[in-house]
Amino acid sequence: MKTLFFSAKPYEKQFFNHHNTHHNLELEYLDTHLGPHIVNAVDENTFAVCVFVNDRLTPEVIEALAAKGVKVIALRCAGFNNVHLDTARQQGIRVCRVPAYSPEAVAEHAVAMLLTLNRKTHKAYNRVREQNFSLNGLLGFNLYGKTVGVIGTGKIGRAFARIMLGFGCKVLAYDLYPDEGLAQLGVTYAPFETVLQQADILSLHCPLTPDNRYLISENTLGMMKKGVTIINTSRGGLINTKDAIEALKTGKIAYLGIDVYEQEEKLFFHDLSGAIIEDDMIQRLMSFPNVLVTGHQAFLTNEALAQIADTTLSSIAAFAAGETPAADRILV
Template identity: 75%
Template sequence: MKIIFFSAKPYDIQFFDSHNQAFGFEMEYLETHLGPHIVKAVDEQTFAVCVFVNDKLTTEVIETLALKGVKVIALRCAGFNNLQLETARKLGIRVCRVPAYSPEAVAEHTVAMLLTLNRKTHKAYNRVREQNFSLNGLLGFNLHKKTVGVIGTGKIGKAFCKIMLGFGCKVMAFDPVIDQNLLAAGIQYGTLEETISSADIVSLHCPLTADNHHLVNTKIIGLMKKGVTLLNTSRGGLIKTEDVIDALKAGHIGYLGIDVYEQEEKLFFKDLSGSIIEDDTIQRLTSFPNVLVTGHQAFFTKEALDQIAEITLNSIKQLSVGEEPAPAVMLV
């Protein structure tokens, strides 16, 4: 039984090959992303395609996969905003994902970005290597007793909340579903406006939907405290980048840490060090001294990759023999 992987990197091959010893699938890895330009390369022997966050599963792509006889689209990620679910449903293609792979990995990376921006350890590292031991320009602030606003308290947001409580922060949260365990731990839930306006640090941990696209825009930024720290390790489309740049220039946003970017499919997961990047927006962002950008790295731990490979292959195996994976894993 054949699986074709798109957007495959060396680490994908390493972890999926290792876990496939228990499954015995025939697996083909393609470095290119899945889109209209390559979908016809899928042959009629392919049972499943395995895709990642920047693969484009448009109606056209899914229709071609159906004509090729593909039975399963397996997302090796949690988000599915890059896929036309209704088309897959109409054409009888099953869609599975990995809804929770080491949420602590993403939460911990968010904290790492916060600490780096605040205490400027990246700048200190470069200074000391040049024998510059001056502290000028490296002033930070205590996290203790600061108010942290968490937008989205699913598994990742919940893990982040717990870490910030450990720093002695006051944690406020907004989510349509209130987590009773977080309430018992001391998290205060409020409206989006209440949470945003009260926070010294705002961290986004919600999925991208049609309703919250560009959630962070000029209006919402206007509710934030002057000098706020804004973190996004969820999806790039939650932020209207041009509005955030304006707020950085005005000094309203004090620090910005992003692991995701709305136009990241043209940039992330690639070595472009020898190229001219034509995206003026990302170039502008990286020019700010108070902005930290990482390339969709937050998920990237051994534990997370082990879980992604195991859950994905097990879901495909179950579907191949007529079994149903757990409801949280299945989208269609």
């Protein structure tokens, strides 16, 4: 029985091949994303397909996979907004994910983006390489004493909040299910609107759902302080890019750091250095000196990739053996 990987990158393959020594599964890798255009590449020997954040498992695709005899859709990520779960359930396909993989990896990347924007280390690096040691234009601000709003306090949000407490920040948080441990550490839970109104820095750590798409839009931006810093390492669809651009132009947003983008599917994880990018919004974003864009790399650490590979392969092996993986890994 074969597991067919889509959107597979070289840095992933080495981890999956290494951890497969414990499972002896048949692994095959494709670098293209899964969608209607490529579903015929799945043959009848495929037991599982392993997918990532930009693979599109629409009802049409899932029905085609079921017709080929695929039994498992394994997400090597935590988010599952790209999978039509009801269709998978109707077709009898099991769906599993990696519920947590080194949450510190993503949280630390969010902090790295925040510090880079604030202290302009990326600009200083380029200047010094050109023998320019001027400090003009590199003025930052202290994180100490600032109010940091954290939207979503799951494992990643908790890790980020703890780091911000270590910087001496006042941390406000919003989550449907407050974490008592964070509250004991000094995090204050507040209504969503209150967090937006009081935060100097806002960091998003919630999954993307139909209910919170464009969580950050013209309406919610209007509630924020002028000069707010926004960091998004969660899902691109949480921010209305068009509204964010307008807020950057007026100074409502002073700094924006995004590791995700609502139209990233055709951009991220690809080398487009020799291509013409037709996406005007990402081009406009990258034209701002106070915007930092990274290509969905927050998860990219040795520890996270090792955990992703181990969890994903052990779940597939369990299904193949007629067993059930841990409950928090199973979506269908």
